[in-house]
Amino acid sequence: MRRGLTFRTVAAGSALVLLVGICFLILAESVQRLRVTGQRSDYARQVVLAVSAMRSDVSDLEAGLRGYVQTRNTDMLAPYASARARFPQDAAALARLCAPNADEAALASSIIEDTQDYIADYGATLIQSAQHGDASVRNSTVTDDGVQRINVLNNELDRLTSLDRARAVARNEAATRAANTAQITMTFVIGISVLLIVGFTVYLARVVVMPVRRAATMAGRLAGGALDTRLPVSGAGEVGDLQQALNVMAGSLEESRDALTASRARIVASADEARRRVERDLHDGAQQRLVSLSLELRLAQMADPPDVEQMRAALGRAAAEVTEVVDDLREMAQGIHPAILTEGGLGPALRTLAHRSPVPVEIEMVTHERFPAMVEAGAYYIAAEALANTAKHAKASSVRVQVDRGDESLVLTVQDDGCGGADYARGSGLVGLRDRAEALGGTLRVSSPVGEGTRITARLPVHLLSRGS
Structure with missing residues (x-):
């Protein structure tokens, strides 16, 4: 089945719309990825803040215990008490933020448990012994145990921070790759769209504008009387049909003109023949009879001596001849109109x-x-x-x-x-x-x-x- 210009135009337009749609889909996906990256970056910042809060709690717990043990001044327990009060809320925030990732959640759980052990097993016992005047609280073994616990907590916090930062770097790199891919793809799609638009414009100019312009020129020539003008049928689809129709119309007009010219020539020839026939009928018929009648009348006039019977016969013949001539003229007149x-x-x-x-x-x-x-x-x-x-x-x-x-x-x-x-x-x-x-x-x-x-x-x-x- 022949595919006309309408089909081609719709197909090209649909392809252009499809490419533009793909371009927007890629753009939308890139925007969504950037949005997710932004959300994850915000999430990473929140994790860092939660880790910092936990690190601050651990530092205040250690500083408060160390100051109290060394000075036996209860005012030195203020940082410890404040950190212990903040810890449940900070621990809950850290656990909630690390919950989406299993490894981070496990590490956060370990940090929280170690901190709770530090407060319950080490801090509370140390404070109670110091309050009873136990001199062993200043023993290096006890002090080293506290330092070791704090170091473990700090190492776990460092690991959590490093893990989160590694995830953030990976996310940023993935987002960067996605953005670069989207940019390259969009550039490619836009380039293809521009090429398609340019090609479609050239195609329309070649198969529509130029043939229609030639058809308009042909129509002007036909209007000017050049009925032998023809168009090469080179257009696609409906344009080709238009060119063919113009050629058929021009042929019909030319045939009609030729037929009209021939008809006029035949009518003129028929009129000339009718005039010649009338002239021949008058010459061979009525004219000859009138000449004969004139001779009959002259013979009757010249009869000597006058013979009445002879003259009467001549006049009778003349009258009959006149009657026949009148009939001939009447018949010819009826033939004319x-x-x-x-x-x-x-x-x-x-x-x-x-x-x-x-x-x-x-x-x-x-x-x-x-x-x-x-x-x-x-x-x-x-x-x-x-x-x-x-x-x-x-x-x-x-x-x-x-x-x-x-x-x-x-x-x-x-x-x-x-x-x-x-x-x-x-x-x-x-x-x-x-x-x-x-x-x-x-x-x-x-x-x-x-x-x-x-x-x-x-x-x-x-x-x-x-x-x-």
């Missing part, structure tokens, strides 16, 4: 034709409406020529002539029961009838199957011609 057509209309004129026809003719006037003079004259001469052709060629025993009113037209039908076989190519009679009908803007149709008679139908429009035309 019968007076009865103007005075009585188409019906009486057709009946006169039927009376003079050697073949019996039946006249059927479905309508008695008067039509414009040119239409009635055209119908009359078409009927006269059709009856003459029937008498000469059809070998018919009867003819039927019908006049009817169609849609804004006079419809004349002449049908005989002769041998049929009438064809435009076999003589000029039918061509002359068609030319006369087309000269009035009408049509003429001939149906003449061999052995079944001939039917001639002429349709002459009446709405373009006035009664006085």
Whole structure:
């Protein structure tokens, strides 16, 4: 199946929309990744703050214990008491923040347990012994145990901080890679989109704009009368159909012009032939008879001695000759334009034709409406020529002539029961009838199957011609 220009345009537009959509999807994904990275960076900052808080608690616990043990001053326990009060909240925050990651959660749990052990097992016992004046609290073993516990806690906090920072670096690197990938992909997609737009624009200019411009130029030439102009059918889809339609239209116009020119030439030739026939009839008929009549009258005048009977006979011959000449002139005048057509209309004129026809003719006037003079004259001469052709060629025993009113037209039908076989190519009679009908803007149709008679139908429009035309 041929894919037209509409399909190609829709396909190219859909591809462009698809590429732009992919570009926006990639952009949206990059934005989402950056948003997630930002959230994770904020999460990492919160973890660092929680670790710092825990480190501060551990430092205050150690400083408070060490100061109290060395000075036995209860005021030195203030940092210890403050850190111990903050610890439950700071421990809960650290556990909550580290919960999403198993390794961080395990390490945070260990830090919290070690801190709780430091407070409960080491700190509380040390304070209680110091309060009872136990001198062993200043023993290096006890002191080393506390330092060791603090070092373990600090190491665990350092490990947690390092682990979180490593995760943050990995996230940032992944986000950077995603952003770079998105940027490269977007650049590629945008470049492809630009190339597609440029290519589609060039394609439209080549297959639409330029062919349509050539079609417009051809239309201008056709309007100027250059009907032999043709277009190469090179466009795609509907544009090619337009070019083909313009070529067909130009061919039809050229054929119509040639047919009109030929029809006008035939009409002129027919008029010239009619004038020559009238001149020949006048010369060979009425003129010769008038000359003969003139001689008869002169012979009667020159009779000597006058013979009444001879003169009477000559005058009788002259009178008869005059009557025949008058009949000939009347017949010729009717052949040129019968007076009865103007005075009585188409019906009486057709009946006169039927009376003079050697073949019996039946006249059927479905309508008695008067039509414009040119239409009635055209119908009359078409009927006269059709009856003459029937008498000469059809070998018919009867003819039927019908006049009817169609849609804004006079419809004349002449049908005989002769041998049929009438064809435009076999003589000029039918061509002359068609030319006369087309000269009035009408049509003429001939149906003449061999052995079944001939039917001639002429349709002459009446709405373009006035009664006085």
